[in-house]
Amino acid sequence: MIRVRGLHTRFGAQVVHAGVDLDVRKGEVLGLVGGSGAGKSVLLREIVGLMQPSAGRIEVLGQDTSRLSEEERVRLQARWGMLFQDGALFSSLTVLENIQVPLKEHTSLPDDLIAEIARVKIAMVGLPPDSAGKYPAQLSGGMRKRAGLARALALDPEILFLDEPTAGLDPIGAAAFDQLIGSLQKSLGLTVFMVTHDLDSLYAICDRIAVLIDKRLIVGTIRTLLEESHPWIRDYFHGPRGRAAQAAGRAAER
Amino acid sequence: MVERGSLSTAWAGQQWVLSAAGRWDLGAVQGLEPQLRRVDPGRAAASICLDLSGMTALDTAGALLIDRLIARLRGQGHSVAVVGARDDLCTLLKEVRRAVAAAVSAPQPVEPVRPFRDLLERVGHATVTAGREGLALLGFLGLVTVTALRLLRRPGRFRARPFAFHLEQVGLNALGIVGLLSFLIGVVLAYQGADQLRRFGADIFVVNLLGIGVLREIGILMTAIIVAGRSGSAFTAQIGTMKVNQEIDAMRTLGLDPVELLVLPRMLALLVALPLLGVYADIVALAGGAVMAYGYLDITFGQFLRQLQMAVGAGTLFVGLVKAPVFAVVISLVGCYEGMRVTGSAESVGLLTTRSVVISIFLVIVLDAFFSILFSYLGV
Known part of the structure; x- marks a missing residue:
């Protein structure tokens, strides 16, 4: 679904990525982790085309993103959805209107059907129906994220990009959001690429994990990464928080 | 496929x-x-x-x-x-x-449409809101006054550095735009006046028109409006952004007074800068008028100055400039108050910045009218 080859990113003299390779397979949930400032969000922004890498090749759904005409790019963008950290809802529109935006832009369905699709999405992300008429400022952080997710899912994308989906949520809300993403991923057959800091999310829903470290990616399952000898990865997964999440993950498996 | x-x-x-x-x-x-x-x-x-x-x-x-x-x-x-x-x-x-x-x-709530009632409701709502806002602004004026008096007792706490910074921002950096606009206003005023007065052969009186018009009214009014648009909006945006970043809350928890730290330096800077800008605008506008009078009516600069001396005295300049500190207080007060009202989102910064400019220009013009009435009452 996503193929990144030999990606380099430089900001002035500062090198962020030096030869990043990544494959995301169809139907999997891939978590991207890394220290603060390691360039996780930059990588995400480059894949969705908000930034240009200094060198390297990015293919999404089999198309090289740097060599698309404007028209092809728009068509490709309709096939993925992105959830920003705080939802990034359009503040002048209600939740319902926010979700209708991509539907109105990319399809020419009748208005009543668009409205109904939007209402279904609102219900699917677990928002109460009366939130449809509310403005983003009237919602809590968790609800804004859910509304942002509903907008990202409006066009039934094949790939869903998530930027720190559980950041800023309380543990209960975060666990519920993980569960929501997991169940939507199954029922809609999504491929999910998420940037996260949340160890619990990694254990709960990620099939594979990519660690951005020393300007490169190390990809593996939780099991293989636990064996990894790199000091940062050891600290990450075997630190006190890592152990707690591991225990919770095991308990959930049982 | x-x-x-x-x-x-x-x-x-x-x-x-x-x-x-x-x-x-x-x-x-x-x-x-x-x-x-x-x-x-x-x-x-x-x-x-x-x-x-x-x-x-x-x-x-x-x-x-x-x-x-x-x-x-x-x-x-x-x-x-x-x-x-x-x-x-x-x-x-x-x-x-x-x-x-x-x-x-879930039932979809449907709001019934009642055009007349809705209109009435909106008017009423707007009136009450405007009244409350006026009161709150007065309250803010009181707060700033009390803070200023407290500062007077302990002048050591006065922050010279932000004061100097804002003096540069609102005063020095405004010279270009204020000068350009005042010059053009002087040119336009002289041209329009000359056109009318020439029909009566009263060419020379264009100097009187310019002198009194610019010194009493136009010079300081134009300056205040430009400064309200330029600096008042900047005050709101600066303080509003700090509010969004929770910097103001951080100050309070550190025991710092945001009014003392943010509002007073801005207000004092504008209090100093606006009268100076006013004098500068007067001079430039008269220069603009003089250039126009020379080019259009053949009034030499010497004649212009002599006529000006006869037409206006120091009193005329004073009548204009006495308004400057009042305008300065109003502009900085509104700018800082609207900035403090920012809540949460970045959207409200934009909204309140617009409000701040509209309200301060409105108040400046209303106060100017009030001064005109007062002066004619006093016979100045």
Whole structure:
């Protein structure tokens, strides 16, 4: 679904990525982790085309993103959805209107059907129906994220990009959001690429994990990464928080 | 390319079979929707079999259409059975069914439209809001005054550095725009005045017109309006952004007074800068007028200055400049107050910045009118 080859990113003299390779397979949930400032969000922004890498090749759904005409790019963008950290809802529109935006832009369905699709999405992300008429400022952080997710899912994308989906949520809300993403991923057959800091999310829903470290990616399952000898990865997964999440993950498996 | 979604109908004995095939996704929904609306077995209480075995893909929009179709047919008294759906399609159909049920069960509140009442309500609302805001602004003035008096007792706490910074921002950096606009105003005023006065052969009196007009009114009014647009808005935006970043809250928890730290330096800087800018604007506007008078009426600079000396005295300049500190207080007060009112989102910074400019320009002009009445009452 996503193929990144030999990606380099430089900001002035500062090198962020030096030869990043990544494959995301169809139907999997891939978590991207890394220290603060390691360039996780930059990588995400480059894949969705908000930034240009200094060198390297990015293919999404089999198309090289740097060599698309404007028209092809728009068509490709309709096939993925992105959830920003705080939802990034359009503040002048209600939740319902926010979700209708991509539907109105990319399809020419009748208005009543668009409205109904939007209402279904609102219900699917677990928002109460009366939130449809509310403005983003009237919602809590968790609800804004859910509304942002509903907008990202409006066009039934094949790939869903998530930027720190559980950041800023309380543990209960975060666990519920993980569960929501997991169940939507199954029922809609999504491929999910998420940037996260949340160890619990990694254990709960990620099939594979990519660690951005020393300007490169190390990809593996939780099991293989636990064996990894790199000091940062050891600290990450075997630190006190890592152990707690591991225990919770095991308990959930049982 | 994979086959687009389609629906075919056929009778198989007593059963009416609807066969869905291909991709039922957003791309296909557009074509399918009108067709599905018309689907009808043509007899009452038919037994219908919806065969989804040929369906290769389904998304939420497609599932919604299927759900709608089933609901409509059942509603018309037919019996509907769904067969042949793959497991993953079944999961999605159930998910959509659940979501539709949740969305429909909630009543949609409908606001009745009452044009006259709504208008009245809006006017009333706006009036009350404006009144409250005026009161709050007065309250803020009180707060700033008290803080300033407290500072007077302990002048050591005065922050010289931000004061100097803002003096540069609102004073020095405004010289260009204030000078340019004042010069142009002087030119326009001289030109229009000259055009009229020349008909009476009273060319030279254009100097009187300029002197009194600029010194008493235009010079300081124009300066105040430019500064309100330039610096008042900047005050709101700066303080508002700090509010959004919770910097103001941080100050309070550190025991610092945001009024003392943010509002007073800005207000004092404007108190010093605005009268100076006013004098500067007066001079430049008169220069503009003098250039125009020379070019258009052949009044030399010497004649211009002599006539000016006869037309106006120091009192005229004073009448104009006495308004400057009042305008300065109003502009900085409104700018800082609106900045403090910013809540949460970045959107409100923009909104309140606009408000701040509108309100301060409004107040400047109202106060100017008030001064005119006062002065004519006092016979100045």
